[in-house]
Amino acid sequence: MHFLELLVELLLMPILAFVIGLAMVLMMRRIGARIQRRVGPPVLQPIYDIIKLYSKDTQISHGLMHEIGIIMAVGGYIAAETLLPVPGLDGLADKGGAVTLAYMLMIPALGMALGVGQCANPNGSIGISRALTAMLAYDIPFILVIFGASYVYGTTNLAEMISIQQQQGVSSWGIVQMPLLALTALLILPAIMGKHPFEIYVAPAEIATGPMVEMSGKFMGGLFVMQCFQLYTAGVIFTTLFLGGGVYWITFLPKIFLVVAIPMSVAYLFPRYRTEDVLRLMWKWPMLLGLIGLAVVMK
Amino acid sequence: MNELDKIPVRQEISVAQGSVKRSNPLANVFDELVRFCQSRSMFMLHYCTGCGAIELPPAMTSRFDMERLGIQPMVTPRQADILLITGYVSVKTLKRIILTYEQMPAPKYVIGICSCTVNGGMYWQSYATAKVLKEYLPVDIYIAGCMPRPEAVISGLRDLMGDIKSGSASNWKRYFQNYDHYLGNQQKLFDEDWQTPTDIIAEAEHYGLITDQTLGEHTALLQKHQQPLEALEFSLGEKREKIRGENQ
Amino acid sequence: MNLLVLMIALPLLTAFLLSSINRISTLAARWIGPLVLLATAVIGLSVWPQLGAAPLALQWGGFQAPLGITLYADQFALLFALAMTIGTLLLWPRSAENQLRSSSLALLLAGTGSGLALSGDLFNIYVFYELMTVVSYGLIAGRGTSGSFASTLRYLVISGFGAALALAGIALVYQATGTLNLAQLAQLAPEKLNNLQGFAAFVLMLIGFGVKAELFPVNMWVPEVYATASSRVSALLAGVVSKLALLIIMRLLILVFHQPEALTVLLVLGILGVASGELAAWRARDLNRMLAFSSIGQLGVMFIALSIPGNAGIFAALAVMVHHLFLKPSMFLLAERWGGSIEKLAGAARTSPIAAALFVLLALSLIGVPPLPGFWAKLLVIMPMLALDQPLYYLAVFVMLAAASLEANYLFRVVMKLYDKQPAATSHKVHATADLATALFLGGGLIAAVFMLVPLADRLDSIAAQATDVSTYIQTVAPQQLQSGRVQ
Amino acid sequence: MTALDTLLLISAITVGVALLAGNWRVGGWLVTILYALQGAALLMMSGLGYSTLTVVQSSFSIEVLSEQLLWRFDALSWFFALITIGAGLFSSWFASGEWGERYRDNGGSLRLFHGALALNVFTMLVLLASGDLLTLFIGWELVSWASFLIMALAGGKAFGYAMRYISYAFAGAMALLGGLLLIYAEVGSFDFQSLKEAAPQMQASTLWLLVVLLTSGFGVKMAILPFHLWQAKAYAQTPGPGAAFLGAISSRMGLFAFIVVVVQLIGISRLVEMEIPFTFLDAQDLLAWIAVFTIIIPTYIALRQHDARRLLAWHGVGQTGYMLLGIVIANDLGSAGGLMHVFNYASYQAMLFMVVVAVIHRTGTSDLNKLGGLFTRMPLSYLAMLIGIIGLAGLPPMNGFVSKWLIYRSLIVDGSPLLFLGAVIGTLGTILSVYKLIHNIFLGQLRVEHVAVREAPLSMVIPMMALAVIVFVTGYFPGLVLDWTSAVQASIGIPVLAHHLGGVSMKGGLDMIWIVSVLLIGFGFGTLVFFLGGRSRRVHQLDNYAGGHFLTAETRYHYSDNFYPGLMHLIGPWYRNSFEWLERGVISAVDTLSTAMQGLYRNAHPSYLLLAAVVFALSWVIV
Structure with missing residues (x-):
């Protein structure tokens, strides 16, 4: 039937995600610079960085798993993007749904963790330990959000969630239906994206950027690509769950950029949290909000 | 103290290699693009050995903002393109600097900041200080001064940027090509069993940068003392004899 | 028919003649005891089939019942008479210095035991019971250690009290009915003994005879005696003699005392026996004491089974008794060389693998692991209790099940020690061949029972049915009395 | 001779062969082949796994206590038996080569190991085949003791853990026995069908008691809270492949029995009706x-x-x-x-x-x-x-x-x-x-x-x-396993999941074929992206950044x-090790009671008690 069409969609979705992700990285760095009253990087800086990293003459590898780890990290995101419906492109949204997506997103993290492990650098392992702990911290409220949304829309299919919100107008948007859960999601968004103030796992001065300590050249480049996907995914998921998704790119893009911009703008104002403080914070306020939100939603 | 011109540097090789033109015009464009990106995205490892480091924060923060030039600080040699050596280098520190340099992925550049890296500066008489950085590592740019202001630092970085863009900043290759010379100087300073856990000769082979200056008496001495450094290979069966030696 | 009398008379006679025989020939004195017992067993077995159809009553001493000495033999009684005889034969006491004395004591025990099982009136029962008690003092003290004397004394005191109480109970019965013949009592009981006096008589007799049956408050002698007596004697006392005492109580329950309170007393004492015995066994540090406490627990289960009204209770009790009859002597025989601290047993399985394996089998059966006989016996006890749907019986089930868990725990602690890979410092004694062979024979009986479960159950059921058939009892002993009873 | 007879027979033969030939060089392989044969016998009944067969009877049955003991396989048994035999096969295979030789050289008895493993498989099959509550209990006990045997093989520390296991397991079994006999008392039969018919009429209080007893009985084997303490250490100390076997399937027997009795016979809908007061x-x-x-x-x-x-x-x-x-x-x-x-x-x-x-x-x-x-x-x-x-x-x-x-x-x-x-x-x-x-x-x-x-x-x-x-393929095509689970669902009377080869067919369903394919293709693209960069150079693990x-x-x-x-x-x-604390509490409570009882028997003067009994009896007479 529309097999060819689907194939094109599947190809297009990761590419779009990457391009938009690049722009988001730029935006993030610009926001950071502006907050610090700097000029910030030029427009094409993310591309420069990636090209430079891929074109390094020395690509230091610590073994096969180090390489496979990076492949898993990038490949996993490429695959995950096809589960994420965007205007005009539903991809495989009906084959998996929100729960599948949430677990698919752990594949890149796992790949990266394995790759870092192979490097035999304790700084990397410490970073992974902290990153996994942080994941434990934010995933618990995140799962409340996923559950709440699935409950409200009566489905875990993201494409259906979008169509429900689109058909019934703004009043049916997630943010109106379940404002507390939206707030929860917003609170944990910087942690999901691994950004300030929850980036203890990179802690450059302390554990030499943690997981990235042995990453050079294209390995680092792969992680830069992954970061683009990461920001994009976070933005799109939030938009899909709470902001009605989008039928047109023209309305969709501002939403996802806004979603990413909000935590970024706030985040740079805070100092880093320690690991146990991340846990304590995440398990206190977002969790509380999430539970109340759920109670409200489920009556 | 060695004279600068006594260093047997074969300038013409590196220059010729740096600006080699490929016959395919597209490949040329590609090379240009890569060099441009490399020049516009420089990650630096500031090895803050001395007082010069104090000038870097202003260069990075709101006043001068290096990031607008695509220059970012990085904390591990694996991610860095530039090694900034910001001040005097004691003998003990130099060992670390050399290791760090060797762990950086090519193309890599060294910038010596402050007079101390040029000729020892105010430590010129110190017994514990390596005076001329250039004897041990191929330095791309010196930014002299005690200490140089942020403007000078940025200016130096821009010079390097230009060199990279034009393809003439290829001093890193000299380290491989003349490894015996650099190693000799290092051995003279440290001891004859001096070694780092990095395998420079294998890397030189990897990039085809072995010249007749790469290997010599000093590398022979090195190989006498060196622990074997082959990467760990997969093993399914019995053929373990080669790697077993690693333990001894 | 009259042969049955020989079952009692022959061993008794031999016992008294033994010393004379010994003067003539020591060899004959050594062998005559077992041979007589063998002969008695053969007699008993030859009578066995004909009892299936109808039980036999025997008036002895020239008077008719109720005045004469009445022997009553149904399969139930004969089973335990046989158990007594064969048990004594299997567990024939072997002591180097006092062979003569212990032989005659064993013969006496066998004779009195058979007599006890076959007696048909309370007075004879009391006489045989007392005789048996005295014989057991001798057997227990036979070891001659200070410990055995002390425990004998303790046993003596309690038995004395028990005997007095039993006698008081019998007196009460006699006062109420004017007879001690069981058949006549069975006739009179519904009107004369179905009151408080009857109940008091029952309780007194229960406690009195309960001394031997290891009934809860009067079983304080058990651990010390079994720990100090020789294992063969302990096996005999725990395995066989206790069952005979139980048999009397069963007879009394079936024939004379039908008060529901009687059952309640049995139940409560049984529960207390199980709980106290198994709990105490949990902390026992040597095998003999552990087995002693465990046998208190097992006897408790039998009392619980007896407290179930109707045929089912007798059947269940019979099953548990027969199971215990095989199991406990076997275990005590194994404990013969494994006495002392359990810690010292570490690694004993290496020196005596067969004994260790047998111990595992016995332990498994004791705690009731299917398909071994112990499980089915336990099932027979619990099933009718739950059907009764009464709180006290639920409690009993709970206590039994909890006790089984404890039992599994302490028995397998021993097993673990036996199979420990680090052997203890002292070397282990190997079992005497005779001990091991007897234990294996009894253990083999348990395994054989697994394969003959169905016929065995049927057989026990019919024995129980025969035992509970009161009217047959009365009719067999004294047909004319039955009629006159009605006239009265 | 039905297929089930064949299976049980081969399984019993496996035990015999393992005990006989376990120590031979080829013994392990022989046993492994026999497991494969068991698998083949199981496949003869594969109709059970696809709902084309409902039940396979065993021709062996005995009558005890006027109860007909039956053994039979249905879809649930078949599903669990498949896993059991698979686990046995792979564990035995694993043990047959160098591992076994090393085990024997270190003084272990390979004969005993293979025997215990085969015995575990056999007893589990017997349990899975149980056709009424009594055979269920018999199978249950056999499985418990078989696991105990394999756990205790290692000796030393393992003894202690095995001991802990059997203490838990036997207490659980006793709870179970209580539950089953309670059912018998209520229903009057050990038959599955009569329980199923009687369950809806049972009183809530009886049902509560039943559920508590049964769940604790089964729960001990499953090691659900609060009976979870025994399992990990006992399994960890089991010799090598034995641990793999036990870990894979042994405690699932508890789940099996739970499904049979609580889900299939009593019914979850009945549980829903049982409300806990004040909550x-x-x-x-x-x-x-x-x-x-x-x-x-x-x-x-x-x-x-x-x-x-x-x-x-x-x-x-x-x-x-x-x-x-x-x-x-x-x-x-x-x-x-x-x-x-x-x-x-x-x-x-x-x-x-x-x-x-x-x-x-x-x-x-x-x-x-x-x-x-x-x-x-x-x-x-x-x-x-x-x-x-x-x-x-x-x-x-x-x-x-x-x-x-x-x-x-x-x-x-x-x-x-x-x-x-x-x-x-x-x-x-x-x-x-x-x-x-x-x-x-x-x-x-x-x-x-x-x-x-x-x-x-x-x-x-x-x-x-x-x-x-297997792990990957059944992840790629979960329908393979879902076929069997659907057969099980049908046989235990739960709504059957609509599924296809790739996963679940429903709104917001799952299609693993697509997901995995797209993941693999994603990895392919990831590889492409990776190889866009230059050739990587492997370095020694000591060539590592350490500041x-x-x-x-x-x-x-x-x-x-x-x-x-x-x-x-x-x-x-x-x-806080609360459960350890609880366990120690129970043990010391028993210990205290036990000491008291010993004191009763050892120290308290028996004549006092006797006197008390007399006074009690006499007062009863007089009053």
Whole structure:
């Protein structure tokens, strides 16, 4: 039937995600610079960085798993993007749904963790330990959000969630239906994206950027690509769950950029949290909000 | 103290290699693009050995903002393109600097900041200080001064940027090509069993940068003392004899 | 028919003649005891089939019942008479210095035991019971250690009290009915003994005879005696003699005392026996004491089974008794060389693998692991209790099940020690061949029972049915009395 | 002679052959072939797994206590038997080669090991075949003691753990016996059918008592809270492949019996009616919450282990919670998930144990703080462990994801956010813990003493790889297993899950064929992107950034101990060993009582008691 069409969609979705992700990285760095009253990087800086990293003459590898780890990290995101419906492109949204997506997103993290492990650098392992702990911290409220949304829309299919919100107008948007859960999601968004103030796992001065300590050249480049996907995914998921998704790119893009911009703008104002403080914070306020939100939603 | 011109540097090789033109015009464009990106995205490892480091924060923060030039600080040699050596280098520190340099992925550049890296500066008489950085590592740019202001630092970085863009900043290759010379100087300073856990000769082979200056008496001495450094290979069966030696 | 009398008379006679025989020939004195017992067993077995159809009553001493000495033999009684005889034969006491004395004591025990099982009136029962008690003092003290004397004394005191109480109970019965013949009592009981006096008589007799049956408050002698007596004697006392005492109580329950309170007393004492015995066994540090406490627990289960009204209770009790009859002597025989601290047993399985394996089998059966006989016996006890749907019986089930868990725990602690890979410092004694062979024979009986479960159950059921058939009892002993009873 | 007779006969023969020939060089292989034959006999009944057959009777039956004892197979038994025989086959295969020789050389009795393993399989088949409550109990006890046998084989410490197991198991069995006999008293028969008919009329109080007794009985074997303490240590100490076998299937027998009696016969709908006073909960909720705590607590205990076998064994306890949770939810999704998780879990748990045993075989330790960097030395074992941990953590593309997805989805459908949250907390803990497992063994720095280590022998690698293939293929095509679970659902009277080869056909369903394909293609593109960059150069593990420090082979440069300090800083104080405390409390209570009883028998003067009895009796007479 529309097999060819689907194939094109599947190809297009990761590419779009990457391009938009690049722009988001730029935006993030610009926001950071502006907050610090700097000029910030030029427009094409993310591309420069990636090209430079891929074109390094020395690509230091610590073994096969180090390489496979990076492949898993990038490949996993490429695959995950096809589960994420965007205007005009539903991809495989009906084959998996929100729960599948949430677990698919752990594949890149796992790949990266394995790759870092192979490097035999304790700084990397410490970073992974902290990153996994942080994941434990934010995933618990995140799962409340996923559950709440699935409950409200009566489905875990993201494409259906979008169509429900689109058909019934703004009043049916997630943010109106379940404002507390939206707030929860917003609170944990910087942690999901691994950004300030929850980036203890990179802690450059302390554990030499943690997981990235042995990453050079294209390995680092792969992680830069992954970061683009990461920001994009976070933005799109939030938009899909709470902001009605989008039928047109023209309305969709501002939403996802806004979603990413909000935590970024706030985040740079805070100092880093320690690991146990991340846990304590995440398990206190977002969790509380999430539970109340759920109670409200489920009556 | 060695004279600068006594260093047997074969300038013409590196220059010729740096600006080699490929016959395919597209490949040329590609090379240009890569060099441009490399020049516009420089990650630096500031090895803050001395007082010069104090000038870097202003260069990075709101006043001068290096990031607008695509220059970012990085904390591990694996991610860095530039090694900034910001001040005097004691003998003990130099060992670390050399290791760090060797762990950086090519193309890599060294910038010596402050007079101390040029000729020892105010430590010129110190017994514990390596005076001329250039004897041990191929330095791309010196930014002299005690200490140089942020403007000078940025200016130096821009010079390097230009060199990279034009393809003439290829001093890193000299380290491989003349490894015996650099190693000799290092051995003279440290001891004859001096070694780092990095395998420079294998890397030189990897990039085809072995010249007749790469290997010599000093590398022979090195190989006498060196622990074997082959990467760990997969093993399914019995053929373990080669790697077993690693333990001894 | 009259042969049955020989079952009692022959061993008794031999016992008294033994010393004379010994003067003539020591060899004959050594062998005559077992041979007589063998002969008695053969007699008993030859009578066995004909009892299936109808039980036999025997008036002895020239008077008719109720005045004469009445022997009553149904399969139930004969089973335990046989158990007594064969048990004594299997567990024939072997002591180097006092062979003569212990032989005659064993013969006496066998004779009195058979007599006890076959007696048909309370007075004879009391006489045989007392005789048996005295014989057991001798057997227990036979070891001659200070410990055995002390425990004998303790046993003596309690038995004395028990005997007095039993006698008081019998007196009460006699006062109420004017007879001690069981058949006549069975006739009179519904009107004369179905009151408080009857109940008091029952309780007194229960406690009195309960001394031997290891009934809860009067079983304080058990651990010390079994720990100090020789294992063969302990096996005999725990395995066989206790069952005979139980048999009397069963007879009394079936024939004379039908008060529901009687059952309640049995139940409560049984529960207390199980709980106290198994709990105490949990902390026992040597095998003999552990087995002693465990046998208190097992006897408790039998009392619980007896407290179930109707045929089912007798059947269940019979099953548990027969199971215990095989199991406990076997275990005590194994404990013969494994006495002392359990810690010292570490690694004993290496020196005596067969004994260790047998111990595992016995332990498994004791705690009731299917398909071994112990499980089915336990099932027979619990099933009718739950059907009764009464709180006290639920409690009993709970206590039994909890006790089984404890039992599994302490028995397998021993097993673990036996199979420990680090052997203890002292070397282990190997079992005497005779001990091991007897234990294996009894253990083999348990395994054989697994394969003959169905016929065995049927057989026990019919024995129980025969035992509970009161009217047959009365009719067999004294047909004319039955009629006159009605006239009265 | 029915197919079931054949199966049981071959299984019994396997026990005999194992006991007879276990010590021979070919003994292990002989036994392995016999397991394969058992598998073939099972396949003769494969109609059970596809709902074309409903029941296969055994022609053997006996009558005891006027009860007809029956043995038969239905879809549920078939499904569990498949896993049992598979686990037996692979474990025995694993044990047959070099592992067995080493075991024998170290003084172990291979005959006893193979015998115990075969006995376990046989007794489990007998249990699975039970056709009424009495045979169920008989099978139950046989299985318990067979597991005890294999646990105690190692001697030493294992004795203590096996002892603890049997104390729990026997107490559980007694609870079970109480429950079953209570049913008999209520229903008047041990027959399944009569219980099923009588259950709807039972009084709530009886039913409560029954559910408590049965669940504790079955729960001890499943090691659900609060009976979970025995399992991990006992399994971890079982010799090598025995641990793989026990870990894979042994405690599932509890689940099997739970499904048969509580789900199939009493019925979950009956549980829903049983409300707990003064709460919003009913019996089903209670069970679900027990399941959830069984997920969470053992998983986070596993996180603290530093012995690979214990870590896995504790996860085994935790994973049971998922199965129970799915089954207790009892809608089409949940029960399919719970059942499928039994299969999935068996496949990867056996494999993970095998990997750990292979590592012990080669390095002599399973201490996570004494290993590291074995990836280059044992790459195939690493691959197996990787696949296994992805399965255990429940991530795509392995089969563990599918079953967990089903359970999550059922909780969403059911509208139980807190149960869902609990299940996810368990999964997250699992991810943390399995990463630590693979990292500390295979990743990081290779220690000097392990440089000469080689890949495990083929006799060990092949079973691992075969299991890995199963884990992946049933993740790719979950329909293969869902066919069987659907047959089981049909036979135990739960709504059947609509499924296809790729997964679940429903609104917001799951199609693993697409998901996995797209993931693999994604990896393909990832590889392309990766090779856009220049050729990579492998460096020695000592060529590593250490803040300028010079690394040598003697430098321990591997992060392993206290792997999650940040997390432990916060949740560390929450580990209070409450259950250990509880257990010790019970033991000392029994101890005190026992001392009192001993005192009663030993010290208290018997005549006093006698006197009391007399006074009591006389007063009764007089009053």
